[in-house]
Amino acid sequence: MSLASLSLLLLASTAPAPAGALRDDPVAASAKDEQQARPAQESGSGEIVVTARRREEKAQDVPIAMSVIGGSTIEQTGATNLNRLQTSLPAVQFYSSNPRNSAINIRGLGAPFGLTNDGIEQGVGFYLDQVYIGRIGASTFDFVDIERVEVLRGPQGTLYGKNTTAGAINITTRAPSFTPETKVELSLGNYDLISAKASVSGPLSDKLAIRISSAVTSREGTIENVRTGEDLHKQRTSSFRGQLLWKVNDDLDFTLAGDWNLQNPLCCVQYYARVGATQRPLSRQYAALAAAFGYAPPSTDPFDRKTDLDAQIKSRQEIGGASLVANWNLGPATLTSVTAWRYWDWQPKNDRDFTGLPITTISQNPSQQRQVSQELRLSSNGDGRLNYTLGAFFFHQTINTQGSQVQGSAASRWLLNPGNVPPGATGCATATAAACNPLVLNGLTSTNTINFDNTSFALFGKLNWQPVDGLHIQPGLRLNYDKKSGFYEAVVSIHNARYNYVATADNVAALLANGTATADQLNTLAPQRYSPRFSDWNVSGDITVSYDVSRDVHAYATYARSFKSGGINLSGLPLNSTSTGVDLSTQTVKPEKVDHFEIGLKTQFLDRRVTFNTAAFWTEIKDYQATVNNNAINVIRGYLANAGKVRVRGFEWDLAARPSQRLNLYFNGAYTDAKYTDFKNAPCPPELSGGTATAPGGATDPAGTPGGRSPAFCDISGQVLPGISKWSLSWGGEVRQPVGDGNVYLGYDGSWRSRFSSNPSPSAYTWIDAYSLSNVRLGWRRSDLNIYGWVRNVFDKRYFELLSVQSGSTGLVVGQPGDPRTYGLTISKSF
Template sequence: MLASVPALLLASTVLGGPAIVTDPPAAPTSEPQAATPAESQDNGDILVTARRRAETQQTVPIALSVLTGKSLAESGAFNVNRLQQQVPSLQFYSSNPRNSAINIRGLGAPFGLTNDGIEQGVGFYIDGVYIGRVGAATFDFIDVDRVEVLRGPQGTLYGKNTTSGALNITTRAPSFSPEARAEVSVGNYDFLQAKTSISGPITDNLAIRLSTSATTRHGTIYDVTSKTDLHRQRNVGFRGQVLYKPTDSLSLTLSGDFNVQNPLCCAQYYARVGTTQRVTSRQYAALAANFGYTPPSTNPFDRVTDLDATINSRQEVGGASLVANWDLGPATLTSVSAWRYWDWQPANDRDFIGLPITTISQNPSQQKQYSQEVRIASNGKNKLDYTVGAFFFNQTINTQGVQAQGAAASRFLLSGADAANPNVLNGLTSTNTIAFDNTSFAVFGKLNWAVTDKFHLQPGLRINYDKKSGSYVSVVSIRNSQYDFVATADNVASLLAAARARSTAAGTTFQNQINTLAPQSYSPRFSAWNVSGDLTASYDFASDVHGYATYSRSFKSGGINLSGLPLNSTSTGVDLTTQTVKPEKVTAYEIGLKTQFLDRRLTVNLAGFWTDIKDYQATVNNNAINVIRGYLANAGKVRSRGFEFDTTYRPTPRFNLYFNGAYTDAKYVDFKNAPCPPELTGGTAASATSPATAAGVAGGVSPAACDISGQRLPGISKWSLSYGAEYNVPVDSSGGQVYLGYDGNYRTRFSSNPSPSAYTYISGYSISNFRLGYRKKDFNVYAWVRNAFDQDYFELLSTQSGSTGLIVGQPGDPRTFGGTISKTF
């Protein structure tokens, strides 16, 4: 019977709100309790496993948001990028899948291009398995039971240390009752998304679930050079699970998945121009005029570009895991064993325009990871409950980077006589071989002591060891009608000496070449032990009023720089003092109140937080104007503080609404040696006799570094809101109803540059989404429209390398519309 069910299923594409309507019960695959997470109980409670045991969402003393599979499907939030529009404290940024970051409350990962040698501060988990590459978060969700977004440090409960929070995704488990689900969505831009899930028993103690997902859509940006639409969607995913229950107390779940994505993304192109401190003849307008170049449009929301280099973001993700839960009576023993891989095959146009400046810039990368987690958690509600665990993780990454300059590079990147000679940089190529090995081991635990029936103390402790080692080797070569050399870290000094011996001009030219792409070879190492912990006190003021306060000391592991280092004073070697970055030291305070009123029809949850981070890991570029990738360094201190609220109200069975928000004040408290914003770069170097001049004045004097203490962290809005409502009307005796739903979100402006710049602030925007449909228990059909008012907005803004003043942007999706039909069998 199961084999006859169609093999593809779908999700909608309209964005939406929190878990107002919940899914049927589904046993978890990776948690010690065989309860029904994300199940709405008769009294309105939602069960979650945020603390590695089944508890009601309202009684867990953690700030968290829970979204069920059903609410995700109806809202169209089928990946993390769309999930952030429902959870105001969550930020997700992606210039392409490899260069993606999940942040919570503005913290987690430094803003900018990815550096393999550091870790995320937000843990990303699927069925209890830590995912080492955030690129996996760009894939479509497959058969999800629920998503839990935990805010604040979680290292005493989760295997991998998390200083900013955790994104915990649980898929539907195999069922011993036959079932099948199918959904199909169609829309404009030839959007088609299909998902299926089938599950049922093989024997009395063996069950299986097979799930698939496929998405295709034409792109929203047109490249006039290749006559290709970019930002398309081409996603395919498969997931299989086998559940074996030899006894009522023992279960084993074997899971495997395979996913391929080939989206032809992520294009950034002309957005605006700002004035740097370069001389006027070396600003973008003059440089473009020198080549007789104009972009196809200066309105980025015309959605056309003329990229002259190949662009792609193909990635493949897969793996297998075995989860065992053994109920020992007083406690449950859980084991999570996993292996995963990630294969990244990109292509980029890193000059962002239709001139041959940087003709190749790509870093194909392959990762493998192994992890083993063992936990034991007490069962029931005792005077003293506990969760204790151990975690091992090993990750290896191999990257093969290539960057090549074209015939226009000399004019855009250099000054003087060399700028007028295309051969100086034409064909200059850096070939990079990068290796990384990361091993982590930890033991962690959390107690829950019921001092009284209402007052609980929950201390937690983590002991962690991290060891990272890497290798970065860059060979620089050029071969054209005028220049022919191969430079390595070993011979670059002799090549420079030979060039200077020929003439001053030859020495200057070679210096310009190796400053643009520097040959390097270094092998960084880092290892350290860390001890961290937290203490939560919670009090039940009434059956539906729960308060808590948490103090935690946490850390994010130190890292190694694997994107190249700045040159040292010899002009041929690299500054080896910048090989490593110190761990972040995190101190966090949080106070919260979770309440329900009016017979639990009204829920109001509040949380206030204050997080200080010393030695914050930030992206810098040492004011080297020609580099595409910066390196990592430690800022003195940053702070994120604010408050959050989550409210839902169901005045009648026919009408429900929600309003959630976050106010976040995230700033650099101490960062005196930061990279300067574009308006303070490109000029002659400041000195004691020639101080820096005003920002944005052509021909000015530029400081070597800037003090950005007191300025805002990138990527985080002060205010972020999500809101929505749904109204339904019964229309037949079988329980069918017609419904109208609205989901919206709003965020104020935010900085899109590591150092705040007047040129790279993204203005605030709001997005509205509607759905209208008919549903009954096992059937749902509806029309939807996303970004209904066709709001123009940017997801990211960036600067063109070389301090030309060109600002490029990555626009968000325009208005999309379509329909969805789903059926449960």
């Protein structure tokens, strides 16, 4: 128990219960019960109670662009995690080449696309029962016993903190109940799917209530490794959550919660998708290199779902934590304390050359995160002319990562230039070429030690002033302090018949000078060591003016000045001109500065049978944190730095209708125009990479010219941000017909997104085409029983979740396909 929570308890035990509204408000409680009984996408109803502004309010009254999806909708649509949930949220993008390398973006903003770097922050805040989750990788757990998911679009920095420049995702689990209840669920499906969930809740006494929830899921893989005979992308998950509610009296309660989640899915593999021309010499591009080894992928059609990866694949992660939430109704206000400790343990293995050749035989970055946080909030009660929320927040996080990368016997020929090759010769035609000698790189190993320490503190406040009936003026302010420190060391070694040494940042120059090591080796895996530091104070704020045009029509306008915390580079730095050191000027990255404008309208009509909410927004970010190259020639490493400016603008809508008690429909959409407005030193796309490097401003050759001249960097100002579809839509509904003491129902959920770039710098080779997905369910349910069959990806649509390029500018493009059609049967029973 935290000191803050203990103080609340001691004060309450000696003071009389103050007067005020009871926390178990029957109106709010009935609204929550109604939410759970509603089918998908009826979250626009004004009766749904949310906590988007750290207090209970009706969703339609909150002047924030938001989506709310209830627990029953999540269960029935099979949206078991955030990746699946995004199909019904057009403004949300979730990308993951593995759990550590995951990103959540809202309206195209949040995190640099495809980058893993322990020293940077996310731009979408992720909260579980009011607890901030400090790493997106720790948000990839399966949903269990969820009451609702709130997705808040646009900056939320005043109430949610420093790293919510794009929005926040607020997950609330079902609370312990003083009414006994039990629910079990079993799902069976193709690919040998077995999923079982159970929850039980009830009173231990008239003051104590408990809830225990658990789930296990097993499914065979959807991708075959023809080399090993093993199926990849299996699902193996186990989850447990326990909560204990102590209701001291009507004005004071404590909730102690703990959760544990284990996943070992044998994912996430990428393999041959296509080949594109680069500016490497033809003999150094994929086709010639593969031919030199007599290699061919098991299929050139990625949707045959076959690969021959020769490295081990593993994505084991363990997530868990504990929290104590205290609420004390003081009459005029409620004091809330949220104390939490969480951990994330990541144990991966990857094949980072994406082929069956022994190029990079080991590539992995096991990582362990620990975090503690404490939040105190004081929120006024009642519906007076002036309401407020005041608070303080403390957060401390540590991350320890142990990286390793090992090159194999094919690495020299695949990665290195062939040296002095005679005219007309191809491949490794000379014995003097380093690329001809496998021993040059075979066994070359980089062992990385990465440490990160982050301490944050904030004071915040939000007012809601109603000078006249219907007009609300809502300013907010947050003061934040960040202190970050890190350590990065890469030690490089090689032990084979020709080479035997260990290179550190201290002895690398001597090893090169005496010929023990070669520049080819230490340019491939560079030893380095540095200890970056960063600290800063930031003030962010927003102001919203809203007007209740009528009981069912609400308009608002918002301006927000927000920021995403500065960071430190912890994935290695670019080499300096001597190739024996690093550019220490790139250790840190400045905070992002965000100016955001938004107008919105929330409406209901036809006796609240139809809800239509819409918003338009314009966001500009200065010092956007992105992956870049420096201005030197022959740089082999990208890193995080500040692009000049990014602009995102668009509009979105949420439409829900209930023409009758037997039919509900929804249609949601988003238009997002996201561009780099100033990014002059961006990494070049693959078709401009791999050739002879030229100095800035020097002559270059057209894209895809074999042996051509490549720019040191590219100006991509005016081009689109990665991962963002200009148009995204979701639609569907459910129809019901009474049969016996229940209802037969048919539900459909569809989504479509236009094409998007899957590379930080747009490339002709990495556009993902537009695609549409359809899910259906047919079943029968009554209040305590639900039996239904389901099909996801009904039309077995072939699509990629992401595309990326093989390092070394060979032209190989690899992809991670989405799930094929799956189907099954689910039975759930409540007692």
